[in-house]
Amino acid sequence: MAQNDKLQFEFSGKERRLSFTLLAVGLVLAAIGIFTNLDSPTHIWTSLLYNTFFFVGIALGATFFISASTQGYGGWYIVFRRVMEAMSMYLPIGGVLLIIVTYLGAPYIYHWWDPAVVAHDSILSQKAAYLNVPGFMIRLCVYVIGWSGLAFLLRRNSVQGDTEYTRKMYQNSKYIAAAFLVFFAVSESMAAWDLFMSIQPHWFSTMWGWYNFLSYFVTSMSVTYLLCAYLQSQGYLPYMTKEHFQDIGKFMFAFSIAWTYVYFSQFMLIWYSNMPEETIYFKIRAAHYPFLMWFMFIINFITPFLILIARGAKRNFKVACSLAVVIIIGHWVDFFQMSIPGAIANMSHGGHEAHYPGIGLLEIGLFLTYAGLFLFVFFRNLASVSLLPVNHPLVKESFVHHT
């Protein structure tokens, strides 16, 4: 191959500085946020929970994309497959953090965690067969082990192919991808119920799993766009053309609409049937976060829809990267509003006098901390292997990809 010189990513001082700066600034801001919010442990722990999960979700989205493309004989993504693999390698670390944060924070986040509350609550007692503390922790561990284990196997399979690619490896990659897809289809929905829907355990929505998944999948595609654009600006991935970027942009565009579809459907059905046990979810948010609800809708739907619809926008780094940042922020706000209002309302028993926090230093600090950690893990894993799976059977197809 002609571009042999830039096939190995070097984790240089620049990237190190970037991730450590993010980590340090984030930690300082988060510490300030924690000290100013000491009176509300619910706020602190719920922020930690959703920020931890947000980045696990980005890694999950990458793993899902690799698996789905492997299973669907996708060839065009091979040129940036290693980027997504490196993203998926955040899963074990993020997953362990998620288990720790959830276990420590659960008494402040989930009001069903307290057996005394469950005993006096007929709805919660009926749900106790599923929604109980040991069951919750066991399930969480199973999700994390399953996700990171299968992501690890997928990556190992791909890296082994760099020395010699056999037919058997291609077969195996299909088996692993299929196993991940089946496991993920069930576990992403259940993880969404466990981690976020059970914050308001009296309320339920059958669209919750999809809504959660689409929110972090579109974020994951935006992060991929940003990282690939960054790597290309540093002289890596020279064989990645605008055609590949346009197709990632299509995913950003399409899944912004898919997210809106599910989010709006969930809202409209609840709004239309107007049953108190369902409307409570939106009542809290409309009463205390009216701005966020509309803001999120505008930056997660209207902006990507009207701008990314144009072909030129998806091929223009400046436009598409700004949009990627907007989508990432939008879905981070989405996770904020799906967790914090419910937790505050439920943990303050009715929540009429409760103080509903906005997005402050705590949230921003935690986001930057995790972003720093994520980038560090990403760059390390990216540097450990070749940037191109050179022996992959579909690599030629990816090179000549044309939309």
Place this chain on the structure above:
Amino acid sequence: MQHKYILGVYDDDDTLLDAVKRLRAEGYRAHEVFSPFPIHGLDEAMGLQDTRLHTAGFIYGATGTLTAVGAMTAIQVLDWPIIVGGKPFFSLPAFVPIIFELTVLFAAIGMVVTFYIRNGFSIFKPLEVVDKRATDDKFILALCCKQYSSDEDQGKIRSLLRSTGASEVNDRVMQTELLPNLFKADEELVAHH
């Protein structure tokens, strides 16, 4: 009125793509290409302008959106207001499914009709096929003799087509004219002829 075309018949889409590029480099423009399936990158190789069909689609979609909002307002608010579940007469969330459906419907039908008109398709018009094998396993490259009327040009085109791997080079006289394509402005080609 008779229209004369030179047809290069190719067996493979990659050969055809290379031939189109080669012709263009020599200063000749493929008037039209007929293929059993879409060939990626062909529009770029031919130097075609980006299609404006999607702009038309956006306008049709926006028309559908406005029609739906207008119609629902006229029906539900102005003409025959009915109280449903205590909701206001003008309830946007309830209108959204209708807005969505009409947007899709207008965009889809509008684009199909535009496509048909632009390409001269009609159910009332017998279709003159350039070469029937283009719907099966052959790839046809057509050059317009009106554009390249001199014998020198035509001879050069024929030899170019053969040298780029055409299995046959045919002349075709058609009663209907192939619709002109919109090419990108290309200084070099204009200067050559």
